[in-house]
Amino acid sequence: MRSPGERQDAPPAPARRSGAASSAIMASGTLVSRALGFVKTVLITVAIGSVTTVSDVFELANTLPNLIYVLVAGGIFNAVLVPQIIKASRTADDGGADYISRLLTLAVLALLGVTAVVVALAGPIVRTMGTDWTEAQLSLGLTFALFTFPQIFFYGLYTVVGQVLNARGAFGWYMWAPVVNNVVAIAALLVFIQQFGAFAEAEHSLDDWTPAKTFWLAAMATVGVATQALVLFWPLGRLGLRLRPRFGWRGIGLSTAARLAGWTLATGIIANLAFLALTKVAAIPTGYRPEYLAMDPPQQIAGVAALNQASMLYSLPHGVIGLSIATVLFNRMAAASTDGDRAGMVASLSSSLRITGVATVFATVALVVFAGPLGMLFSGGVPSAGAVIGQVVTVIAIGAPFMSTSFMLGRAFYAQEDARTPFLVQVGVALFTVACALLIASLAPPHLVIFAVAGCYAAQNILSTLIYHLVLVRRIGDYDLARIMDSHARILVASLLAGVVGAVALFLLGGYDPDGFPWTNQLTAIATVAVGGTVMGIAYLGALRLCRVRELDSLVRPVLARLAR
Numbered sequence: 001m002r003s004p005g006e007r008q009d010a011p012p013a014p015a016r017r018s019g020a021a022s023s024a025i026m027a028s029g030t031l032v033s034r035a036l037g038f039v040k041t042v043l044i045t046v047a048i049g050s051v052t053t054v055s056d057v058f059e060l061a062n063t064l065p066n067l068i069y070v071l072v073a074g075g076i077f078n079a080v081l082v083p084q085i086i087k088a089s090r091t092a093d094d095g096g097a098d099y100i101s102r103l104l105t106l107a108v109l110a111l112l113g114v115t116a117v118v119v120a121l122a123g124p125i126v127r128t129m130g131t132d133w134t135e136a137q138l139s140l141g142l143t144f145a146l147f148t149f150p151q152i153f154f155y156g157l158y159t160v161v162g163q164v165l166n167a168r169g170a171f172g173w174y175m176w177a178p179v180v181n182n183v184v185a186i187a188a189l190l191v192f193i194q195q196f197g198a199f200a201e202a203e204h205s206l207d208d209w210t211p212a213k214t215f216w217l218a219a220m221a222t223v224g225v226a227t228q229a230l231v232l233f234w235p236l237g238r239l240g241l242r243l244r245p246r247f248g249w250r251g252i253g254l255s256t257a258a259r260l261a262g263w264t265l266a267t268g269i270i271a272n273l274a275f276l277a278l279t280k281v282a283a284i285p286t287g288y289r290p291e292y293l294a295m296d297p298p299q300q301i302a303g304v305a306a307l308n309q310a311s312m313l314y315s316l317p318h319g320v321i322g323l324s325i326a327t328v329l330f331n332r333m334a335a336a337s338t339d340g341d342r343a344g345m346v347a348s349l350s351s352s353l354r355i356t357g358v359a360t361v362f363a364t365v366a367l368v369v370f371a372g373p374l375g376m377l378f379s380g381g382v383p384s385a386g387a388v389i390g391q392v393v394t395v396i397a398i399g400a401p402f403m404s405t406s407f408m409l410g411r412a413f414y415a416q417e418d419a420r421t422p423f424l425v426q427v428g429v430a431l432f433t434v435a436c437a438l439l440i441a442s443l444a445p446p447h448l449v450i451f452a453v454a455g456c457y458a459a460q461n462i463l464s465t466l467i468y469h470l471v472l473v474r475r476i477g478d479y480d481l482a483r484i485m486d487s488h489a490r491i492l493v494a495s496l497l498a499g500v501v502g503a504v505a506l507f508l509l510g511g512y513d514p515d516g517f518p519w520t521n522q523l524t525a526i527a528t529v530a531v532g533g534t535v536m537g538i539a540y541l542g543a544l545r546l547c548r549v550r551e552l553d554s555l556v557r558p559v560l561a562r563l564a565r
Helices: 019-048 053-091 097-120 122-129 135-148 151-167 171-196 211-230 233-238 254-260 262-282 284-293 304-338 342-369 371-377 383-415 420-443 446-476 481-508 522-546 551-564
Strands: none
Touching (some): 019 304, 053 151, 053 211, 053 262, 053 284, 151 171, 151 233, 171 211, 304 446, 342 371, 342 383, 342 551, 371 522
C-alpha cells in the first residue's frame, strides 16, 4: 500500500547492503577477474607466442583502444558524468531516471562519434605507432585495429552503466562483468589453439596468417569487451528506472561539473599522452625482429607484448594490496583533513605506507628472484623468449614499491581537496617520460629499447615519489618519515633474506641451468614459481618476525577478516 503523498512513478529504492558485504563482493570480483586475466594472457602466449611479430602487433592493436578511450573520454566520464549520476540518483524525486536517461543518451552518442572517428583513422594511427614496421606488419596491424578499435565504445558504455548501478547500490555487477569478458576471451583462445595449433608447434607468422585466425584472436577480443558492457543492462533493467533515450542537455550542470573536475581531467590527459609516447617507442623493436632473427644464431628481441606482460606482473602488488589500502587511507585522510586533524591524517598516511611496504617490497624481490620462471610462463613454451621476458621483469620490478608509495602520497593531496598539485607533479613526470622516450628512440639499439622503456617505468614511479615527498613536507611538515624509513629498512632486510632462500630453492629446482626443470615448458614454470614462491613466502614470514616488523599483523588482519566474510 502506498501513502497518499507518495509519488506513483518513483522507482523502487535500491536494496541496502552492508559495507562489508559490498566490499567482499567487489573484492572477490576483482580477484577472480585478475586471475582469469592472468590465464588469458598466458593463453595468448600459448596461441601466438610472446617475443614474436604477431604477438607484438596484436598487443599494440588490443592495447590502443583502452589507451585512446582513457585519453579521449575516460577522464570525462569518471570526473564529470559519474559524480553527476551519483548526485542525481540520491537527490532527484524520480531516483534520477530522467537525468540519467539524458546522460546515457549523451554518452552513447559521444562514444559512437569518437569510436567512428578513431576507426576511420585506424590506418594513420597504426602507421604513427609503428613507425619502423614493415608493410606486412602494418597491414596486419591495420586488420587487427579494425576489429579491436570498436572496443572504445564498449569501454565507455561499461563505465557509465556500471556507475549507474553503483549509485543505486548494485555494486557487484560492475566488478564481476570483466569476468565475463575474460571467460569469452579464454574460450576463443582455446578454440584458436584447438583449430590452428599452439605457437610452439605451428609458429604462426605473417606469412601463414589467415582471416579465421584474426576472427578468433582479434574479433573475439572485442566480443568479450562488448559482452562485459552489455551484460550490465540486465541488472540495470531490474532497477526499475525506466530509462529511455532523452535529448536536451542544456542546463543540467555538466559545464559546472567539468570546470570543477578540470584538474583531474588534465592530469589524466597528461599522464596518458606520456604513456602513449612510451608505447610508440616500445613498438620500435617489432620492425627489426626479422633482422635479428636472421642473425646466426637467431637473437630474440623483446617487444610490446613482453613489456606489457612484465608490466602486468610488476603492477600486481599495487593492484591487489596497494589500491585496497589506499581506498581506506583516502577516506580516513579526507575525514581528518575536514576536521583539521593533522595528527590523524599523518597517522593514516604513515600506517598505510608502512603496511603496503610489507607486500610491495617483498613482491619486488620475489619478481627478481623468479624472473626466469615467470618469463617462461609467458614465453609460449620457448625458453629463449622466457629468458628475455624475465630480464624485462627484473628491470621493471624495481619500481613496484614506488608505484604504491607515489599513489598514496598523491591521495594525501586529494584528501585536502587539492587536485592542482597532483596535476603539476604529473606534468613534471610526463616531461621526464617524453624526454626518456625521445632519448630511447634516438640512442638505444632495437634489442635494448624495451629494457630502457622498462627502466623508464620504474624511474617514473621513483621520481613522482620524490616530488610528492618534497611538496608534502612543505605542505604539512614531517609525516612520520623516520618511522616509515625504519620500517621499510627492516622490510627490505627481511625480503632480501627471504630472497636468498628463494634463490637457493630455484637453484635446487634447476632454475640456473638452461636445461633445468623450470625451462622445460610453461607447466614446469608454474610448478617452479608455486614451490619456490611458497618456500620464499614462509622464509619471509620468519624473517619479518626476526626483523621485528610489526606491520605484518596490520596487513594480515583485514585480509583474514575479508576471507571470513
